[in-house]
Amino acid sequence: MSNVIVCFKWVKAEDDLRIDSSTLAVDLSKSKGKISDYDRNAIEAARIASEAAGSETVALTFGSADTKTALKDALSRGPKQAFWVNDVSAENADGFVTANMLAAAIRKIGSYSLIVCGEGAADTYAHQVGPRIGALLDIPVISFVKEMRIDGNRLYAVRKLEDSLEQVEADLPAVVTVLPEINPAPIPGLKAVLEGGKKPVTEFKIQDLDLEDGDTSRKTDVVSFKGCSMSRKKILINEGDAKERVTALVAALKKEGVL
């Protein structure tokens, strides 16, 4: 079996997001990057699948210059090599542009039997990229995958739907978008981290890829990007004895409709 390609996204870590409570503007400047949480499970799923089939895992990402750190992290999680479409436009690309880039890079990489993506990115969770790659490469797509198994040239997967599980099969090559529950994403050990820093990375520029006019223009427009802030009512009940305070508290909670 030929390579398993796993796509991942480098996103801003949500811990360090700052939201201005009056304007709801989001300050990303203090945020560090991280591999999208769900994609960590996807990388491990790809590693398990390729190990079972005796093939190699290859990591692929589309990101701007600061994605460099991500490659080391991704490679410490098992893939033998990484491909990186390096362009600043990744920072505000939508699913359409990202899928175009990744599909073009996958054609460039050449041989593959399986493409693994996370079900959605930790920042947008738009479910766009995986299915679009499948359409662009004209191969089957299986989404919401919670289990998968490869037997020869056939992929067997279990999809988790809202109220049921669905068993599906497809011929390879195919695209799967996997749920985090497909397998845990172990934290890489010391040796894996050291090896990750030494594995090869191939960098593509946009002009290296066979793209058509319009492939790099987004289909969606972001009208606004705002934080969500919860304001407290700051009601202080500190008058009277305990009984009066409790009565006042219960009355206040009733008034707010929480009791």
Add this chain to the structure above:
Amino acid sequence: MSGEDKFDVIIIGAGPAGTACAYTLAKEGKNVLVIERGVTAGSKNVTGGRFYTYALDLVEPGLWKDATLERKVTHEQIMMMDGNQSITIDYSNPLFNKEGEMPQSFTILRAVFDEWFASKAEEQGAVIACGIKVDGLIEENGRITGVKAGGDEMFADLVIAADGVNSMIAREAGLVPELSDKTIGVGVKEIIELPAKTIEERFHLKPGEGASLLMLGCTEGIHGGGFLYTNNESISLGCVFTPSEAAAHGRQVHDIFQDLKMHPSIYPLIEGGKTVEYGAHLVREEGYRGIPKQLYRDGLMVIGEAAGFVLNIGYTIRGIDLAIVSGVAAARAVISGSNPGPAYLEELKNIKLLPSMKAVDGYFDLLEIHRLYETYPKVAGGVFNKMYSISGETPVSIKKGIWGVLKDNKVSLWQLVKDGIRGYRSI
């Protein structure tokens, strides 16, 4: 063991000590691995940062110009507090910050500084592996030959423990005993965000200038004190306590800290700010006498706060510069090619670290005087109260006033003289 699994030196911890050591070794072509438990260097740190610049110049002349520092310290302040009253001394001397020369000291945010410093060591060729906890040492025939981390083993000619105040590695190696609650402090700190302009107005600073304020008498009589540093767009405010005394006192450390924040002399400095970070940590309080008898054994050396290199001498707190200096000393010992352990001790002397710490060793005795944390701030406050109370009544003489205040606070002349002598001797 294969070449892949063997380094010249493995350093545990990418704080200032470990990174300074890695930088210096890598620059000399040594094959260095730094193992850091945090996701990034500095991510586990809560030091309320003040840093003396000379140390970074020892690592590489001029390196400080490239560092992510906050404000150069132009104002040194000490505040004595009692109840709602306070006395502040503000010392400033332009000689510490001459135009075109290296400023003496900066405030820093460690999460930012450590990450920058680690990236510099990486540029020199050091390998820094973050997000990995070292589980223990590998010992062969009495010699430390490597470390265990996760399921992996990694070997080196020398292991350097730079894993901070509560060094598990130094303890495992038998170099440092369990920390005692008498000799360490518990520090709590908040980082409070404020616009740069507001900070400059409140502390009378020009852009880029900063203040360092230490507080005495804010710990309800518990051995300890408060600190405040101005960063670019935030203030680091915290206090340190002796934990056993705080426990006996029956008040939560956090509550005492809240009272400090609400003190009429502190609140106006932080008013309107937003707390963006809260942390608590241990800090060594013993100075020179807290340094372990043995700083190395075959295959292992201890540097930074793991080796007790911290100074709290009442008017200033130093740790980051000493950590860096000890890291450089360890690296020089390795580079010298002689027996690294004894060479390390020699370097610590040459680089003036041990002598500097010894010179101020007496402060520990001074800081042991219990009256320093409640009675004397009260006395000082009382005296100033007498001096500045004008009501049109005939005032008592200052002399009389002082005796009255001493009596009110149950301080005898004998105690005062004794503490005075002890204080004078210790400095």
